Amino acid sequence: xxxxxYYGIKYEINPWMNMRYQADPKLAKExxxxxxxxxxxxxxxxxxxxxxxxxxxxxxxxANAGLAFERRFILASFRHTQRQGESPHFRMWFEKRGYQVxxxxxxxxxxxxxxGLFLGENLFAGYRIRSDIRAHGIISEFLExxxxxxxxVDDRFYHLDTCFCPLDHERALYYPxxxxxxxxxxxxxxxxxxxxVSDADALRFGCNAVVIQKHVVLHQGCEELKALLRDEGFTVxxxxxxxxLKAGGSAKCLTLRIE
Numbered sequence: 001x002x003x004x005x006y007y008g009i010k011y012e013i014n015p016w017m018n019m020r021y022q023a024d025p026k027l028a029k030e031x032x033x034x035x036x037x038x039x040x041x042x043x044x045x046x047x048x049x050x051x052x053x054x055x056x057x058x059x060x061x062x063a064n065a066g067l068a069f070e071r072r073f074i075l076a077s078f079r080h081t082q083r084q085g086e087s088p089h090f091r092m093w094f095e096k097r098g099y100q101v102x103x104x105x106x107x108x109x110x111x112x113x114x115x116g117l118f119l120g121e122n123l124f125a126g127y128r129i130r131s132d133i134r135a136h137g138i139i140s141e142f143l144e145x146x147x148x149x150x151x152x153v154d155d156r157f158y159h160l161d162t163c164f165c166p167l168d169h170e171r172a173l174y175y176p177x178x179x180x181x182x183x184x185x186x187x188x189x190x191x192x193x194x195x196x197v198s199d200a201d202a203l204r205f206g207c208n209a210v211v212i213q214k215h216v217v218l219h220q221g222c223e224e225l226k227a228l229l230r231d232e233g234f235t236v237x238x239x240x241x242x243x244x245l246k247a248g249g250s251a252k253c254l255t256l257r258i259e
Contacts, residue, residue, distance in 0.1 A: 001039075001255055002060045004032045005052040009247060013080045014158050016248035028243035032060070035217070035239055035254060042237070043215045048258070050093050056086050061249045062256040063161060064114040065090040066101075069143050070259060073099040076112040079130050102142050110135040113256055114159035119166040122190055123147045126160030148190055150183040157202070161252050165207040167216070171195060171232065173209070173225070175202035195232070201225040205241075205250035219250045 067074045073094045115131040127133040140147040157163040163178035170192045201222040209218035220238040
């Protein structure tokens with residue numbers, strides 16, 4: 001995770017961002033700290049921090065830094081120039097910790113765990129809005145994993161982790177209308193138990209949840225989704241993450257899972 005010291009709506013690179021509607025720095029800090037505390041002290045996972053950098057307001061969305069698998073790390077290649085300055089800092093962080101860091105060709109965009117999510121032996125990878133499908137073959141070879149490409153068709157759900165959320169090896173949340181027909185078929189074929197999410201909960205970033213074993217952390221107010229998850233045997237933790245929704249992110253975007 002990355003503390004939100006320099007977070008703010010400084011530009012507009014997705015439909016959620018509007019510079020006329022700024023995030024409240026104090027409230028954003030409080031919301032981020034509650035998420036950090038919940039993960040570290042209640043869900044009991046080890047949370048590593050990276051130092052925030054002035055001028056990089058979206059560095060807090062560490063999910064996009066790259067994709068980690070075992071001791072390998074594919075560094076993100078950001079589509080928008082506003083975020084490209086983040087990559088050297090994340091590269092240094094992982095190299096210092098002994099990861100084998102892979103750099104994609106400059107003409108291939110790939111936005112990390114925002115567009116790459118593991119379920120079982122497969123890596124589901126989103127493309128078109130932020131990431132390039134041409135990168136998927138390189139990623140598959142480097143990680144030695146099968147990559148299943150999913151085209152995203154709604155600009156509001158610009159990363160895969162805004163509309164698809166693996167819960168375990170069998171189940172995943174997904175918002176059907178964020179995918180084309182072929183993408184929906186891939187999900188239905190390769191996810192043993194796909195769980196569709198309603199329009200209302202998808203637009204509250206319900207799929208952008210942090211899943212730790214039987215714990216699911218998500219933005220408050222996703223009532224149907226909350227009931228569904230509890231019926232599926234999960235413990236749901238709700239937080240107010242409204243200041244981060246203004247930038248198009250929620251709980252999952254604020255974290256990068258590493259093993």
